[in-house]
Amino acid sequence: MRTERPVVKKPASRQRLLMRGERLVAFVGIMVAGVFLSAMAGSLWWALQAQRRVSQAANVEKVRVIGESLARTAETLLTANEVSTLRAVIAEAGVKYNLDSCRIVLPNGQVIADADPLRINLLKVPSRWSGAAETYAESSAGKKTSVRCPLVIQRRGQAHLEISATTASGLLTDLEAQSGLGVIGALSLIALLLVYRHCRVRLRAIGAVRQALLAASAGEKALGALEVSPKFGPEAAAWNRILTEKKELTEQIVLARAKESLQSGHAASGEVGAACDALPHGLILVDANKRVKYVNGAAAVLLQAQRDKIMGADLTEFIHDERILEPIQRAAAGPTHKRTIIEHERDASAGGGVLRYVIRPVRREDSGVAMIIIEDITQQRVAEKARNEFLAQAAHELRTPLSNIRLYVETALEEGLNDPATQAKCFNVINEESGRLERIVSDILSVSEVEAGAFDLKNDDVRFQEILSQLQADYGPQAKEKRIEFTFQSPPKLPVMHGDRDKITLALHNLIGNALKYTPEGGQVTVSASVDQSQIAFDVTDTGIGVSSEETEKIFEKFYRAHNGRAACETGSGLGLALAREVVRLHGGDITVQSEPNQGSTFTLTLPIIQEAA
Amino acid sequence: MKVLAQQYGAVAVIKPDGPLAATDAEDFKEQFLQVLRENLGRVVLDASSVPVVDSKGLETLVELTNEIAQSGQALKLCAANRTVREVLELTGISAQFEHFEDVNSAVRSFL
Numbered sequence: 001m002r003t004e005r006p007v008v009k010k011p012a013s014r015q016r017l018l019m020r021g022e023r024l025v026a027f028v029g030i031m032v033a034g035v036f037l038s039a040m041a042g043s044l045w046w047a048l049q050a051q052r053r054v055s056q057a058a059n060v061e062k063v064r065v066i067g068e069s070l071a072r073t074a075e076t077l078l079t080a081n082e083v084s085t086l087r088a089v090i091a092e093a094g095v096k097y098n099l100d101s102c103r104i105v106l107p108n109g110q111v112i113a114d115a116d117p118l119r120i121n122l123l124k125v126p127s128r129w130s131g132a133a134e135t136y137a138e139s140s141a142g143k144k145t146s147v148r149c150p151l152v153i154q155r156r157g158q159a160h161l162e163i164s165a166t167t168a169s170g171l172l173t174d175l176e177a178q179s180g181l182g183v184i185g186a187l188s189l190i191a192l193l194l195v196y197r198h199c200r201v202r203l204r205a206i207g208a209v210r211q212a213l214l215a216a217s218a219g220e221k222a223l224g225a226l227e228v229s230p231k232f233g234p235e236a237a238a239w240n241r242i243l244t245e246k247k248e249l250t251e252q253i254v255l256a257r258a259k260e261s262l263q264s265g266h267a268a269s270g271e272v273g274a275a276c277d278a279l280p281h282g283l284i285l286v287d288a289n290k291r292v293k294y295v296n297g298a299a300a301v302l303l304q305a306q307r308d309k310i311m312g313a314d315l316t317e318f319i320h321d322e323r324i325l326e327p328i329q330r331a332a333a334g335p336t337h338k339r340t341i342i343e344h345e346r347d348a349s350a351g352g353g354v355l356r357y358v359i360r361p362v363r364r365e366d367s368g369v370a371m372i373i374i375e376d377i378t379q380q381r382v383a384e385k386a387r388n389e390f391l392a393q394a395a396h397e398l399r400t401p402l403s404n405i406r407l408y409v410e411t412a413l414e415e416g417l418n419d420p421a422t423q424a425k426c427f428n429v430i431n432e433e434s435g436r437l438e439r440i441v442s443d444i445l446s447v448s449e450v451e452a453g454a455f456d457l458k459n460d461d462v463r464f465q466e467i468l469s470q471l472q473a474d475y476g477p478q479a480k481e482k483r484i485e486f487t488f489q490s491p492p493k494l495p496v497m498h499g500d501r502d503k504i505t506l507a508l509h510n511l512i513g514n515a516l517k518y519t520p521e522g523g524q525v526t527v528s529a530s531v532d533q534s535q536i537a538f539d540v541t542d543t544g545i546g547v548s549s550e551e552t553e554k555i556f557e558k559f560y561r562a563h564n565g566r567a568a569c570e571t572g573s574g575l576g577l578a579l580a581r582e583v584v585r586l587h588g589g590d591i592t593v594q595s596e597p598n599q600g601s602t603f604t605l606t607l608p609i610i611q612e613a614a
Numbered sequence: 615m616k617v618l619a620q621q622y623g624a625v626a627v628i629k630p631d632g633p634l635a636a637t638d639a640e641d642f643k644e645q646f647l648q649v650l651r652e653n654l655g656r657v658v659l660d661a662s663s664v665p666v667v668d669s670k671g672l673e674t675l676v677e678l679t680n681e682i683a684q685s686g687q688a689l690k691l692c693a694a695n696r697t698v699r700e701v702l703e704l705t706g707i708s709a710q711f712e713h714f715e716d717v718n719s720a721v722r723s724f725l
Contacts, residue, residue: 280686297684301655307684351652353624376654378624379724386623450718585716 029196036188044181059167060145064138066097067163071149074104074113074161078153083125087113100144100164104151107131107158133158143167205232209239223247258312282374285362288333290315290325293369302355302374324357331361331370343377353378390558393574397440401433408433443575447558450582457586460501464494464529464536467505471527475512482521490529495536497609499587504607507580507591511540511603514576519544519600535589535606543600552593556581580605617645622721626653629660634671643674647681655685658720662693667701675702679710688712692720 070093077086086104094102094115103114106129110122133150140146146164153159208228216226226243228236273294276283282299286292292310300307303318310318319325327340339360346353358373408426416423449456472488479486515525523543530537547555558578581591588608595601615638618629626649630642650657659678667675679689692714694702702708714720 277684278686296686298655298686301651301685304651304654351654353654376656378654379656379721382623383725 029192029199033189033192036192037185040184040188041181056140056143056145056167059143059165060138060140062097063099063145063147063163063165066093066099067147067149067161070102070163071151071161074159075151075153078104078125078151078156078159081125081127083112087117087120091115091117098165100166102161102163104159104161107133112159127156129157131158134160201233205235205239208232209235212239282372284310284315284372284374286315286328286332286370286372288329288368290328290332299372299374302376304350324359327359328370328372331359332368337361354381393558394440394444397574398437401437401440404433405430405437440575443579446579447575447582450579450586457500457503459498462497462499462501462504464496465490467501467508468494468527468529470505471508471512474509475516478516479525482516482519482523484516484519484521485524486516487524488527491531494529495531495609497536497607499607500583503583504587507583507605508538508540510576510580511538511591511605515540515542515544515601515603518542523600531609535608537607538605539602540605541600541602546597546599546601547593547595548597549595552595555593556591615642617642619645619649622658622717624653625656625658625721625724627658627660627717627721629663631663633666633668634661634664634674635666635668636670639668639670639674643678646678650678650682655682655687656724657682658690658692658714658717660692660717660720661695661698662717664698665695667698672701672705672707676707676710683710690714690720690723692717 070090073089074086077083077089090102090104090113093099099115101115103111103119105111106122108129108131111120112122112125114120133152134148136150137148138146143166144164145167146162149161149163151159151161205228212226212228220226223243228239230237230240276294276296277298279296280298282302283294283296284292284299285294292313292315295303295307295310297307300310303310305318315328316325319328321342321344324342324344327342331340339358342357342359344355344357346355354377356375356377358375360371362369362371408429412423412426412430416426468488468490472486476486512525512527519525519542524541525543526539526541528539528541530539556577558575577591584591584605584607589606591603591605593601593603615630615632615634618631620627620629628646628649630638632638634642646657646659675689675691682689689711691711693716694713699708699713702711712720712723714723
């Protein structure tokens with residue numbers, strides 16, 4: 001699952017508060033908020049100032065009109081000496097017009113009427129009084145407006161009316177204004193936050209894509225680093241799609257170029273290329289950078305890789321041994337002209353085997369190319385080893401009877417001239433050892449013939465009844481001598497088949513001879529024959545020393561002698577079973593063994609019946 | 615179908631036991647190719663236990679010999695019985711194989 005992560009790595013301090021793509025949004029948001037709040041505050045201040053001026057002017061006018069009106073009424077009422085009515089009118093005006101003060105004062109300062117009756121200090125108004133009245137005056141101090149109107153009362157004297165009122169704050173008080181400002185500001189901020197959230201969601205993708213673009217222009221090529229999380233919305237998905245398409249296009253171009261290169265390589269080689277493919281040896285051409293310029297089919301098999309993958313690849317991906325790579329480098333780039341041959345033993349884990357690398361330079365005017373020929377020499381190595389072992393074993397086997405012959409010839413010459421008994425004994429031994437030598441040489445020759453494919457089989461009638469009788473006669477005395485119970489079990493009638501009678505007899509000789517040889521005194525050896533529709537089988541069962549399960553196949557190898565104490569006491573070339581099995585297999589049959597150490601063995605010889613006869 | 619693989623020195627001998635036909639042929643092909651790759655192409659096909667080959671079997675044999683031909687070799691076929699040999703001859707693909715009488719001759723051909 002893809003995780004959301006920054007497109008381009010930035011210092012942590014710059015990303016602590018803001019997510020990718022939000023810096024732009026945050027900057028714009030803060031600027032807009034600042035301007036908005038400033039404008040709002042300015043507007044409010046200006047509106048309040050204007051309102052205050054208007055309401056003050058209106059208050060002055062109101063007080064003036066009230067003053068004039070009350071002045072005329074007071075003159076009339078005082079002329080008519082209606083003092084109580086005047087006081088009632090003044091008190092009513094004070095309440096009605098919300099006046100701070102409203103009174104009528106005589107020139108000597110005595111108050112004859114007031115909105116607040118307690119402030120009247122001349123209850124009984126004299127009929128006449130002296131003194132001049134004050135002139136008309138208006139004054140404003142802060143919110144307070146005062147008007148003084150002169151009164152002329154006929155036949156009584158002069159007085160003046162004083163009115164003062166405080167300008168009301170109009171519709172809003174300062175507290176209301178501040179509260180309103182706070183509420184409007186808060187609402188504005190909430191609205192701004194909502195707008196910011198919306199913009200943030202929309203602009204995050206654009207911000208992320210912008211950062212990815214900047215990273216791409218800075219040289220970032222990794223697709224993973226340029227991709228934007230699809231959670232950012234359709235813009236991010238569109239950007240990712242563009243990146244994916246670019247990647248696919250790049251891959252297609254690379255693939256097309258590779259194919260073109262491959263095809264041009266094939267076309268250039270033409271028939272020569274086909275000829276190289278028909279070579280059983282691997283052939284590789286590499287340039288000075290160890291890039292493979294050509295590889296044939298056999299090389300691909302020997303390197304255990306697909307040919308297309310090797311073509312154009314770095315050779316070090318397929319050959320890791322520095323002993324091989326170093327001369328390749330030298331041949332491709334260096335001044336050397338000589339060839340280098342390296343035999344490389346592969347790891348058993350890789351299938352084993354021995355490969356021979358022949359490395360030589362191919363000089364061209366424009367560039368150096370090294371040619372590597374790979375040859376699989378595993379089978380040759382195996383054959384060489386087998387041949388060496390065969391020779392060593394054969395020499396060893398031949399030396400024993402030869403040594404004996406030489407020893408007894410010397411004895412006969414030195415001591416036998418005057419002693420006929422010694423001489424006769426020596427000649428007997430020489431005769432036996434010569435016979436043994438002949439058998440060994442004969443077996444070796446037979447094995448060699450089988451291996452060389454030059455082992456001729458005669459086409460006789462093989463009559464098993466006769467062969468078994470002969471074998472019984474041949475080995476009876478030997479079994480009796482070792483007090484071995486030697487029995488033959490066979491159906492009354494055995495088939496006659498076509499084959500090499502002598503060779504088949506030799507194989508049965510080997511099996512029965514071995515059984516008697518490796519069975520201790522008092523044991524049992526049974527030869528039983530059985531026949532079915534397609535084959536005849538001979539089981540040679542003994543109660544001898546047996547063979548371990550690990551050795552049941554090895555005993556059929558040339559010169560192999562079982563690693564058993566008692567087996568080592570007996571003489572033998574180790575060729576008999578190998579030869580017997582080869583002979584039987586040449587007839588289409590086989591020899592198998594079932595055995596338990598110290599319990600005995602059963603060797604089974606099977607032969608297909610090619611032609612049945614009565 | 616049981617397929618036995620036995621090592622003769624450095625050479626692997628593959629011995630299918632049964633008719634090379636139908637789905638068995640496909641399984642046999644997979645096993646053969648695996649041994650072929652592991653043994654660097656040193657492989658012999660012992661046909662001594664293959665009584666018959668059908669069209670699918672023939673197709674498999676041709677595919678295998680084509681695969682081996684890419685490394686400049688031919689499929690080494692040994693001990694094929696008369697029926698199998700006749701089928702190969704009649705279908706005209708016999709020449710694509712190297713024929714040997716027995717396993718030993720086929721193995722020795724790698725020397």
